[in-house]
Amino acid sequence: MGGTATAYLTGFGRYLPGDPVDNDGIVARLGGDDPVTERIRRRILDQNGIRQRHYALDEHGEPTELNEELAVKALRAALDDRGIDASELRMLACATTMGDMLVPGFASMVHGRLGGGPMQLLSASGVCASSLAALDAAVSKIRLGDHPRAAVVGSELPSRSLRQRRYEGIRAGMDAHFLRWMLSDGAGAVVVEFQPHPDRPSLRVDWVRQVSLAHEHEVCMRAGMTGEEAAVGGTWQDGSIAEADAAGMFLLRQDVGMLDDLARAGIRQFEELVDIGLVDVRHLDHVVCHYSTNAFRDVAFEALRRRIPTLDTERWFSNLETRGNTGSASIFIALEEAWRSGRFSPGETVLLAVPESGRFSFAFAHLTVVAPPDPEPAGQGAST
Amino acid sequence: MTTTESTATAPADTLFERLAEVWAELEERLAQVPVLARLAEGTVTLDDYKRLLFNLRQQVVDGSPWISRAASSFDIDHFELRSAAIRHAEEEHRDYLMIERDYVAIGGSLDELRAGRKNLGSEALSGYMFHYADRPNPVGLLGAMFIIEGLGAQRAAGWAARFQEVLGLADNQVHFMTYHQQADSEHTGNLEAILTSGIIDDAGADEIVRCAQVVARLYALQLEELDR
Numbered sequence: 001m002g003g004t005a006t007a008y009l010t011g012f013g014r015y016l017p018g019d020p021v022d023n024d025g026i027v028a029r030l031g032g033d034d035p036v037t038e039r040i041r042r043r044i045l046d047q048n049g050i051r052q053r054h055y056a057l058d059e060h061g062e063p064t065e066l067n068e069e070l071a072v073k074a075l076r077a078a079l080d081d082r083g084i085d086a087s088e089l090r091m092l093a094c095a096t097t098m099g100d101m102l103v104p105g106f107a108s109m110v111h112g113r114l115g116g117g118p119m120q121l122l123s124a125s126g127v128c129a130s131s132l133a134a135l136d137a138a139v140s141k142i143r144l145g146d147h148p149r150a151a152v153v154g155s156e157l158p159s160r161s162l163r164q165r166r167y168e169g170i171r172a173g174m175d176a177h178f179l180r181w182m183l184s185d186g187a188g189a190v191v192v193e194f195q196p197h198p199d200r201p202s203l204r205v206d207w208v209r210q211v212s213l214a215h216e217h218e219v220c221m222r223a224g225m226t227g228e229e230a231a232v233g234g235t236w237q238d239g240s241i242a243e244a245d246a247a248g249m250f251l252l253r254q255d256v257g258m259l260d261d262l263a264r265a266g267i268r269q270f271e272e273l274v275d276i277g278l279v280d281v282r283h284l285d286h287v288v289c290h291y292s293t294n295a296f297r298d299v300a301f302e303a304l305r306r307r308i309p310t311l312d313t314e315r316w317f318s319n320l321e322t323r324g325n326t327g328s329a330s331i332f333i334a335l336e337e338a339w340r341s342g343r344f345s346p347g348e349t350v351l352l353a354v355p356e357s358g359r360f361s362f363a364f365a366h367l368t369v370v371a372p373p374d375p376e377p378a379g380q381g382a383s384t
Numbered sequence: 385m386t387t388t389e390s391t392a393t394a395p396a397d398t399l400f401e402r403l404a405e406v407w408a409e410l411e412e413r414l415a416q417v418p419v420l421a422r423l424a425e426g427t428v429t430l431d432d433y434k435r436l437l438f439n440l441r442q443q444v445v446d447g448s449p450w451i452s453r454a455a456s457s458f459d460i461d462h463f464e465l466r467s468a469a470i471r472h473a474e475e476e477h478r479d480y481l482m483i484e485r486d487y488v489a490i491g492g493s494l495d496e497l498r499a500g501r502k503n504l505g506s507e508a509l510s511g512y513m514f515h516y517a518d519r520p521n522p523v524g525l526l527g528a529m530f531i532i533e534g535l536g537a538q539r540a541a542g543w544a545a546r547f548q549e550v551l552g553l554a555d556n557q558v559h560f561m562t563y564h565q566q567a568d569s570e571h572t573g574n575l576e577a578i579l580t581s582g583i584i585d586d587a588g589a590d591e592i593v594r595c596a597q598v599v600a601r602l603y604a605l606q607l608e609e610l611d612r
Contacts, residue, residue: 005554088491145554148491194490194552195430 007142009203009367011084011191012336013077015070016323017056021184029057030180031164040174044181049294053184053324055159063160066100068109071155074187074332075114078151082191086116089191091141091150093122093134095328097158110153120147124328127221128290129210129356130154131188131328132363136208138192148194154328155187158252166250175253179221182292183252184324188332199372201346203339206366207278213265213360220262220357221254228255254357263296266355267303269362274307278366281308285348288317288338290330291355300353317343330354346371399579399589403530403596410531410600414539417607423543426550433547434492437560439610441483441497443506444560446513447532448477454517454525462521468578472529472571482560489557505606512602516595523588527596529575531603536568 023045027033032041056065071094079086092111099106105123120141124134131154138150162180172180196202218228224236226247236244244250273279287304291297297318305311317338326333331354344350352365397405414420419436422428455469487497502510516522544561547553555562578584584592 003548003555005557006552143554145489145556148489194554194557 004143005145005194007139007192007194007205008196008370009190009205010193010197010200011078011080011082012189012332012339013074013079013081014186014188014329014333014336015073015077016054016186016333017065017070018054018058020052020322021055022052023050025059026181028059029055029061029159030162031061032167032180037177040177041181044178047293047295048182048325049297049321050182050184050324051321053326054186056157056185057159057163061163063157065157067096067098067155067157068100068106068113070157070185070187070329071096071106071110071153071189072113074155074189074329075110075151075153078153078189078191082197084149084191086114089116089119089149089151090147091120091122091138093124093138093150093152095124095126095130095134095152095154097125097127097130097156097327098161099123100157106155110155120150126328126361127356127358128292128327128330129354129358129361129363131331132208132352132354132365133210134328135190135192135205135365136210136363139205139208142192142194145194150192151189152192152332153187153189154326154330154332156183156327156329157185158183158327159185161250161252170246170248170251172248172251174256176248176251178256179252179254182325184326186323186326186329186333188326188329188334188336190332190335196370196373201344201372202370203344203350203367204370206349206368208363208365209273209278210361210363211269213362217258217261217265217360219255219359220258221252222358223252224249259296259357262355262357262360263299265360266353266362267300269364270304270353271307273364278364279351280349283349284308284311284351286315286317286338286344286350287311287353288331288334288350289353290334291318291320292325292357294320314343317341344369399584399592402589402593403527406527406531406593406596406600407534410604413600413604414607417604419607419610420543423546423550428547428550430490430551433551433553434487434490435610436607437483437487437490438492438497438500439503439506439606440560441480441487442500442502443510443606444483445480446510447479448473450510450513450517451476453514454522457517457520457522459521462523462583464581464583465521465523465526465578468574472574475567475571479560479563482563486557486560490553503606503609504612505602505604505609509599509602509606512598523584524591524595526575526578526584527592527594528599529571530592530596531599533568533571533575535603536564537572540568541565 058064092107094107094110096106107121107123111121122137124130135152138152141147142150226234236249274281289300291300301316319334319337323333331352346369348369350367354363419432451469451473455466458466488494516525540561544558548558
């Protein structure tokens with residue numbers, strides 16, 4: 001007897017605030033219309049390939065929603081998709097890079113707004129891969145039989161801190177601009193259960209794997225510190241807020257020079273999954289991959305194709321170009337869209353891949369599409 | 385309890401042989417119980433398991449109270465039986481909480497479970513047990529224990545394993561049934577010690593067998609009458 005249950009993804013939801021914003025609509029929301037910024041923005045947009053995205057900002061750049069609201073809307077969409085109510089959840093795992101406030105944890109705020117009954121919470125912080133860390137926690141508890149039903153949400157609202165007022169008078173090099181013109185808002189959610197959906201296909205979670213290589217890499221993506229190393233007295237919490245602000249500590253930065261290393265390390269992690277047999281290249285049908293910018297799309301795609309010669313663009317899914325880079329939300333937003341597109345058939349397998357630049361983390365999940373269970377046999381309920 | 389001979393040719397059957405016969409009859413009857421038949425053939429549903437837990441809980445919650453009542457009905461000449469009953473009541477009186485955990489772990493509502501009522505079979509079984517426990521020195525209840533603990537020791541773990549296999553349940557969702565394999569094996573061991581200790585006379589043996597017959601029938605009835 002295995003002793004564990006199986007975890008299935010049975011409901012999918014997403015929420016993208018407002019209308020899509022094309023590349024010409026960015027300035028109205030985030031500002032930065034001086035010629036230098038304009039030039040940088042064009043160059044970065046050319047690189048990352050994002051054509052449209054969503055911001056929880058109105059056309060004047062004023063915030064319209066909280067991050068916790070995006071999360072709740074994605075959760076409600078996933079619950080509706082599954083046809084259940086929040087009161088049926090026993091666990092909620094939330095991933096975000098930054099919640100709306102410092103304290104309490106993001107999941108507490110999401111639960112408070114979502115409602116439902118008593119439930120276990122997890123606030124997974126980090127960056128993009130925190131999405132799959134949250135999924136892993138929920139899947140593990142489902143498999144243990146501790147909970148029958150959980151929900152996982154990845155949610156981001158970086159736009160408000162990417163606006164011009166945060167950059168005025170602060171030295172912001174390429175490290176800050178790169179993310180400023182790349183990140184956008186959104187939330188994606190899944191429902192996890194120990195039984196498949198009764199009358200629709202589900203995604204069985206075969207495994208989730210997350211590994212950090214922070215032991216051999218410096219910080220790549222950061223906020224709240226100066227330089228690349230954390231130092232006593234040198235974090236945003238040590239001096240006055242004004243000093244930290246003036247030092248540019250509140251800008252989200254990425255050391256773009258490390259990104260080629262990141263791509264190489266991510267590919268090695270994938271190779272290892274193949275080598276140890278967690279990914280069977282003869283039976284891998286779909287790949288849903290998160291990457292921050294199209295520059296890495298071809299690198300990742302070619303690397304995977306070296307091991308999976310049959311991988312073609314039909315089996316590769318990303319919606320970066322149309323939904324933007326939504327950090328920890330992106331893998332769920334992509335999975336939701338891929339799922340709804342009807343491209344997955346029962347028996348097929350799906351690999352989710354999420355590299356995180358923060359300090360070199362990599363998360364993967366392997367899913368199998370399962371048909372709904374057979375209808376209940378006749379003669380059911382003989383004693384009723 | 386091994387093999388059982390035909391009673392017609394062996395009028396002087398021992399108490400164990402007579403109980404074994406009751407047990408064999410119970411096994412035949414259980415095979416006909418719809419939910420257990422579906423379990424055996426692998427067509428059982430999660431809803432079946434949920435209903436089973438729901439129905440069992442309403443009767444199991446009475447288990448310790450009737451054993452306690454029986455303990456208070458034993459006089460000083462039956463001191464050993466009183467001691468055994470007191471110990472047993474203590475061991476059993478949180479068992480229903482295990483069912484509640486399992487029920488919640490498969491998605492059931494604790495409020496609904498606690499607001500539930502006994503089914504027809506459970507009403508009959510529970511009523512009979514309380515009635516019997518009220519009698520002075522209710523020695524016959526050893527027959528009831530033989531059936532109920534025997535089901536726990538010999539059948540429950542098999543049911544649990546089969547539910548896990550068919551429905552993909554985790555260990556954490558079948559506590560009640562798996563726990564009873566160990567706990568009730570101990571209890572049946574204690575029971576055998578009492579039955580062979582010489583404190584049971586012929587009249588007592590007749591009472592034990594009769595009570596076992598009634599409880600076996602009512603227990604099966606409880607499983608047949610799910611939700612009714």
